[in-house]
Each structure stands twice: as structure tokens, then as C-alpha cells.
Amino acid sequence: MLSTQNVRQILIKTNGESLRKVRSLGPEKTIEFITRKGLKGRGGAGNLTGNKWLEVRTQPGGSEKYFVVNCDEGEPGTFKDRFILENNPETLIEGIEIACFAIGCRKAFVYVRGEYAALAREFRKKLDAAPRSVPIEVVVGAGAYVCGEQTALLNSIEGRRGTPRLKPPFPATYGLWGKPTVVNNVETVANAALAFRDDWRGDLYLFSVSGNVRKPGVYERALGTRLGELVRDCEPSETPKAVFFGAAGGCLKYDAALALEPAAVAAKGAAVGGGVMLGSCTLIIVGESRSIPVVCSSIARFFAHESCGNCAPCREITALLAKRLECSVGASGAAGGFDAKFNEFVAESSALLNTASLCGLGQCATASLSAALKQFPSEFESPAKSQSKTKSKTKIKKQKQADSRS
Amino acid sequence: MGKVEFSLNGKKTSAEEGANMLEFIRASGIALPGICYEEGKPPIGKCRMCVVEISGAYRTACTVKIAAGLEVKTDSAELKKMREAYEKLLGKTELEPEIKKFVCVPSQACGILSLDRKKCILCGACVRACDEQNINSLAMVERGKAARVETEFDKPIDLSRCVLCGKCSLKCPVGAINERDDTKRALDALEKAKSQGKTIVAETAPSIRVAVGEEFGFAPGTRVTGKMVAALRRLGFDYVFDTDFGADLTIMEEASELKTHLGKRLVVTSCCPGWIIVAEKFYPEALPLLSTCKSPQAMTGAMIKSYWAKKKGIDAKKIVVVSILPCVAKKFEADRPELANDGLRNVDIALTTREFAAMITQKKIDFASLPDEDFDDVLGVSSGGGAIFGVTGGVTEAALRMAFPEHAVEFKEVRGLEGIKVAEIKDECGSVKARVAIANGVGNARKLVDAVLDGKEKFDFIEIMACEGGCAGGGGQPKPTTKSVIEARTRGLYGEDEGKKVRRAQDNPGIKAVYRDFLGEPLSEQSRKYLHTRFHSRGKKK
CATH class of the missing domain: 3.40.50.1780 (Rossmann fold)
Structure with missing residues (x-):
């Protein structure tokens, strides 16, 4: 279980009160209310949730519409959805009921990533115990990162191979089994229930913090909080050097003054070539003893492993990149070094992936590497700094042993 | 739907709204490449070869429906470069050695259909053909570089659902799936x-x-x-x-x-x-x-x-x-x-x-x-x-x-x-x-x-x-x-x-x-x- 001491609002149980309010408001007014309150999606894109609901509500097709909760948080370093599923499933369920009532869905699905199978079992028990007005089905994935992409997720629920669909059509018009469908993130849905409380604050987000910190975990903070403040609370184990926004969100040189807010992060990222985003508020803190190329190699391996193989650019280039990086930093940290053409190779790969990949997975696959090359060029000089990495590993091991003894 | 106006390579033109862009471009006499698209069928959009510039963005023509006001460019140095790069990707950087026979137990059906993995570009045309036949013997399995076309549960063909209709070989755009050569x-x-x-x-x-x-x-x-x-x-x-x-x-x-x-x-x-x-x-x-x-x-x-x-x-x-x-x-x-x-x-x-x-x-x-x-x-x-x-x-x-x-x-x-x-x-x-x-x-x-x-x-x-x-x-x-x-x-x-x-x-x-x-x-x-x-x-x- 993750520690709950840094979180307050998301733990509040709404106890059916929000649903009662919603029922007296009626569907249209509910959507209006959600839009007015400014609830935004927490999955990464950050669109107004009310707009998404309204679009599907006004689609023809009667009650043959579906509501899907995306709990396939496969982004490395992200664990906030798991936190909600563990600690406040009741409010999440109420959020689902509110959404179904407002949109006019007759059935909801909660898609839980394969690695959370145990959580899904617990959640099912909670579902069985709670009084419900719509059927809610829990579907457990098979462990593919790409199923977090909403159309791949829909394919997976339908029992098909979890690969992204061609868009358009988008799920709002052609979703589950071809019916209009809303896909919302877990945190968004829980907040939809909380939004009907008078003291709800729409700017409180869950941050998943990991990396070289002594207190990794879920932190509830207002958007705009300075990176330095948050990291101080997490107690860095060494001087921070960089922050990675998951694997797909790119990275920035550590700057304590950075405001943790989508526009600010994107603006800072634009200065280093773009592709950096706060996304689902994942922060992996990388300390000074760490080798950036090694981190990038690990991320490249992740993408090569998770590419669904559907479109050639992503399938071939992610594999090539992973191999290139592994040869350069070495599997065990022994450096082969980067040759002079490495930068050019990455630039070409990024361009191809960006224009030709079918989905976000391929398009984001080089975000971290590109940003790292711009901000930490000296680390990508031959030979790579491999020794510091091995050293740091043993250091951490010793630290861990010391922790467990005390 | 009715006719709408848009521009193709700078020239005003009109076509049925919602019609397939690739088909229209080809019908206008422009030889746009494209491997996985088949006329009249829903697009697969995987080979990426039919990439064009549409109102400033690069899109595959096969997945675009005609709409009013689009500005379509089918040729530029950039597009040419992209197509060359895609072709190289489809040509594969590393070749896998074996020609996989769908059949491995000696039997009557032995070798009537075979797949040459060296040629396969994983476009999925065969999988779609098998799906249209409602047989679904062929499917993509595994992911990333390991992705491949396979019969269900890697079964030999005569134990699989395959009925040897040969649609996969007919639809394969690169000749990777072939019937037994009796010539x-x-x-x-x-x-x-x-x-x-x-x-x-x-x-x-x-x-x-x-x-x-x-x-x-x-x-x-x-x-x-x-x-x-x-x-x-x-x-x-x-x-x-x-x-x-x-x-x-x-x-x-x-x-x-x-x-x-x-x-x-x-x-x-x-x-x-x-x-x-x-x-x-x-x-x-x-x-x-x-x-x-x-x-x-x-x-x-x-x-x-x-x-x-x-x-x-x-x-x-x-x-x-x-x-x-x-x-x-x-x-x-x-x-x-x-x-x-x-x-x-x-x-x-x-x-x-x-x-x-x-x-x-x-x-x-x-x-x-x-x-x-x-x-x-x-x-x-x-x-x-x-x-x-x-x-x-x-x-x-x-x-x-x-x-x-x-x-x-x-x-x-x-x-x-x-x-x-x-x-x-x-x-x-x-x-x-x-x-x-x-x-x-x-x-x-x-x-x-x-x-x-x-x-x-x-x-x-x-x-x-x-x-x-x-x-x-x-x-x-x-x-x-x-x-x-x-x-x-x-x-x-x-x-x-x-x-x-x-x-x-x-x-x-x-x-x-x-x-x-x-x-x-x-x-x-x-x-x-x-x-x-x-x-x-x-x-x-x-």
C-alpha cells in the first residue's frame, strides 16, 4: 500500500451525496456544472471533461453508449490510479455512476492493467458490495502499455488484439462495438464525484514521484507548485540533476523554480526542441550520480518492448534505437561510446516517428532522448560515463541495506 | 452527402464528400504509391507509403476522407524523402532467416500455403482477408520486432481453422504468402x-x-x-x-x-x-x-x-x-x-x-x-x-x-x-x-x-x-x-x-x-x- 499522508482531497468519501445532487440536477445541468467547475482530464491531454461528456451525450444512438474508465496506467513511474483504486474505490464508483447518468450510458467498463490483477479482484468485491444503478464490468488487460491508448484499450475490451485504431473516427462517435463512448482516466472520474462538494479544488492533482528520493509516492499538490518544493518534501537522496516526466513525457534539467503546470513545462520544453509534457504528473527524479544515457537506454528498451508492431516506423525504429543505445552505454554499463553521427540518427528517427507513427507511443518514443541530448550533451560524448553508474548502483544497494537494518 | 470543393496540387477540384482520398488521387492520374490499401475496402493504414501533405499536416491518403477546403499536396522533396524512408523501413533492416511453412506435420495439406517471412511487411492484408472470410485463422501475434503473422496457436494448417481458400495469398501485396508451387x-x-x-x-x-x-x-x-x-x-x-x-x-x-x-x-x-x-x-x-x-x-x-x-x-x-x-x-x-x-x-x-x-x-x-x-x-x-x-x-x-x-x-x-x-x-x-x-x-x-x-x-x-x-x-x-x-x-x-x-x-x-x-x-x-x-x-x- 502506498502512503496516504501526502494526500487529502482525493481520499474524501462522497457517500452518495454527489450522486443525489446529480439526480436532482438532471443530466444536462450536471454536464454544465462539471464544465463550469473546470474539471479537466487527468490522463495527460487535459481537455475539459464536460465537453467530452456532452459530445457523447448529444450523439444519436439512444442508450447504446458506453463509459470506460482507463486504469491502464502503464507509464513508467505512474501509480496514482492505483492509489485511488486502493484507497477510495467508493468515490470512484460514484463518479462512474454520475458519468453514466449524465452521458446516458447503460454500461460502464473499468479497464485495469494486467499488472494490477490483484487490485482488480479487490475492486470487484467493492463493486459487488456497493448499491449500483448501472452495471460496471471490470476488465483486466494483458499487460501491454499501448492499451493505455484509448482505441487500443477499446479493442482490448472487445477481445481484439490491443492495437490502436485508425483515427478518425474517434471513440466519441465510434467507440466500443462502434457505439459512442467516453474514455476517462481514474483520477478524472473520482474528481467528477468530488466536484459536487463545496470545498472541491479543481487544481489539486496527484503527482507520482519516484527516482532518487527517499520518500517516493503519491503527492497531492496544486498545479503550479514549484518543483523544488515538491522534491524537498520527497527528500532527495542525492542532488537532483534531471526530472523525467515518465518515459513518454521527455525530460528537463532540474530547476527548483519550475512551476509544475502543463503550460510551464511545455514552454520550458519548447526551448529544448519540444516534446516535453507534464502529462499525467509523473516525476522521476534523477540524481547527479546517474548517467543520463543509461536512463535513456532503459527508456528506449521500454518502447521497443512495448511497441505493438502494428506500424513499421515504430516497430523498426524503436528496436533500432534500443540497440544503438545499448551498444553505446553497454548492457552492464560498460561503454562502447557514442559516435559522431548519433545526434543526426536520433533527429532523423524522431522526425520519422513523429510523422509516420500511428499512435502516441511511437510519436513520443524519442521525447526523452531528444530532450536529454539537447540538455546533457556532454554525457553523450564518447566514452559514456559508465563508471559513475556502477558506483551509484552499489551505493544505493548499501543504502538500502542500511535502511532495512535500521 | 454531395460534392465539395478542395484543392489538389494547387488546382481547384471537386469530389464526393467522404470519398476516399487515395482512390480519388489515383483516379486523377497521379500514381501515388501505397501497398496495403485495397479499393473499396476499409483502409489498414500501415504501410504509410501513400503519405501526402493535407492542409499542412502529413497524413496517409488512404485514411483521409474528402472534405471541403482541404489543400492536398502529393509531391514535394520532403514527401519523397519520407516515402523513401518508409520504403526502407518496410524493406526491413534485419532479415529473419527461415521461410515458415504454415504446415509442419507431414500430411495431405502440407505446404499448400506458405509464408516467406523475409518478404512479409506485416501490413495485415492477409489477416483482414481471413477475417472477411470469417475464418480468422491468421492473426498478428507477439509485438514490436517479434510481431508476426501466425495461424491460431501456431497450429499446423490442417489442424487450424484454415480452409485453404487462398484469400491471404491473393491479397498479399508483396507475394510473401504463396500457394504451393507446382509449376x-x-x-x-x-x-x-x-x-x-x-x-x-x-x-x-x-x-x-x-x-x-x-x-x-x-x-x-x-x-x-x-x-x-x-x-x-x-x-x-x-x-x-x-x-x-x-x-x-x-x-x-x-x-x-x-x-x-x-x-x-x-x-x-x-x-x-x-x-x-x-x-x-x-x-x-x-x-x-x-x-x-x-x-x-x-x-x-x-x-x-x-x-x-x-x-x-x-x-x-x-x-x-x-x-x-x-x-x-x-x-x-x-x-x-x-x-x-x-x-x-x-x-x-x-x-x-x-x-x-x-x-x-x-x-x-x-x-x-x-x-x-x-x-x-x-x-x-x-x-x-x-x-x-x-x-x-x-x-x-x-x-x-x-x-x-x-x-x-x-x-x-x-x-x-x-x-x-x-x-x-x-x-x-x-x-x-x-x-x-x-x-x-x-x-x-x-x-x-x-x-x-x-x-x-x-x-x-x-x-x-x-x-x-x-x-x-x-x-x-x-x-x-x-x-x-x-x-x-x-x-x-x-x-x-x-x-x-x-x-x-x-x-x-x-x-x-x-x-x-x-x-x-x-x-x-x-x-x-x-x-x-x-x-x-x-x-x-x-
């Missing part, structure tokens, strides 16, 4: 025929004459019967017969079965080998409803090695029958041990249209400038009823012409490319004499058979063809075989029927002779020996 065996046999004292006989299925020309620059559907016969003679065949003759025989037998069972029980056609495998794998309970007739290919072969051999005074053991067919499953059929008489296979080598064309090319025969030649006598004479065996609804129409000779010769109600057709044959007073149904494509066939087995529908006669459009769209036909190509071939075959003096099988003088001199009556003991067969369950698949 070497055929050319070998032709070469050694003289020294071994053998007589080599060819028979050509109805739909070959309207398709093989496409491989040599003729428009789809052009009838090149004469050149086809001439080409076979140039290849060294001693005699060239028409499988249409066998089709006429099939009609004599099948329509007699229909007449016997009319009002009592359903008769389902048995001439499509793909459908036979569907029935044996998926509907063993329906096997007793099948006509026991052999297919035209086997009937022709059986007659060549018995009736004709005797007549000519040739030792049947010294005859090699090579059939040219639009079909991959026919290879499997030709190998069936049941299709033999007097210890001899009915057909020795079965070739697809594509293989036939490859042989012509290999032997450097200039097909287009060949003279028109006629089929050889007796087994080369056929009726219009035999000719239309090559299209969906054709077998039904031919059978009805025989069963109801009092009716006008054409039964227009059974024609057309719809997936499932239902027609009622009425007498002058309007009472129904027979209720027939026709399905083409395995997906439609399964819907129809399910409805019949569930008792929801009742028919006297059902015709099933495993391929879209019947043999005209067969799995062994030239590429591309799209809907418009199938329509053209269909028109070609109906044109042949209309031009024939003899339209009904029973009026064919050759057929009359073979019954008078050899077989006796339809369904006689002699007919049953040479023209009928049996089927067996291959373990029910779900």
Missing part, C-alpha cells in the same frame, strides 16, 4: 512426356479464360479462350480440354439429385473445395446434406482417364492430367485420396491461374500475339450452363436450367454479387416449385448454413462458393482481384454464356454421347463410380 512438377512432366511415352492433357476451369489475360495486359474480364488454348499447346500439352464439360456433367448429376430430393430434403452444392473444407471442419453435421458429386475438375479428369482413354485407345496409366484453376483449395482437392478411379488419381497436377501465367512467362511465350485455337473434341464441348460455373449463382442457374427446362433459360434472380441471395422458382400459376439460396464468401456461407441448421430457413437447393464472387474472385486468380475486377470477369462469363448455341447442359452433344456410350443414366451405377465421392469430418472447429 516445376508440371514443366518437368511436360519435358519428360515424350521420353516416358506419356500423354499430357490440360483442362481449364471456366473462370480462367476471363482472368489469365490480365497477366498479359488485357483488361479484366477479356475472354482470351483461344489464346489460352494456344498457350497450353505451346507449353507442350498434347490435348486441351474444357473443365466446362465437367461442369455440364456436374449439372447432369447434381440437378438429378435435386429432382430426386425436391420437396424432401435440401441439396447443397459440393463443387467448391474451399466450402467442402469448411463443411468438413465446421459443419460435419451438414455433410449428409451435401451433393455427392465430385467437382468439375475431378469429373473431367475421371472422364479423361476412362471414357476418353478407352475411346482413343490410350493406356490411362500413361495419361497425366494437369488442371488450371482459379483456386488454391483445388490443389488440396486434387490430392484427396477419394478422388481416384481404377487406382489412378483423377487429376495429377493442379495449377492456379497465377502459376499458369508464370509458366507462360517462363517459357517466353508471347501470349498477346498467339492465334486463337479451339479446345480438343469431345471433352472440349460445353454449354453456357457450364461456363457460368465460374460466377456466384452460376451453378444454381445451370442446375435450374436442367431441373426446370420449361422455364426461360435465364434465371436473372440468382445473379449478382450480394453475399447471400434467395430466390423462389415459380410455375405459371405462381406456386413455388423450388426455393434456392446462394452464398459467396465463407463469412456469408456460415451465416446461411447457421440459419439453415438452426431451422430458421428452409431451402431446396443451396449453392456455396468460398470466395467473393465465386471462382471469378478465386484465391488463385491474378492480382489484383478487387470488386470491380470480379465484376468485369463476371460480365465476361455471362457474355460467353449468351454467345453459346447450347445453353443447357442436357443439350450438349458431348454430354449426350458420354451418357449414351459410357455412363448410362445420371445417378446410374457407372455414374456413381466415376462422378461421385464422399466427405468426412475433420474434427469440429468452433
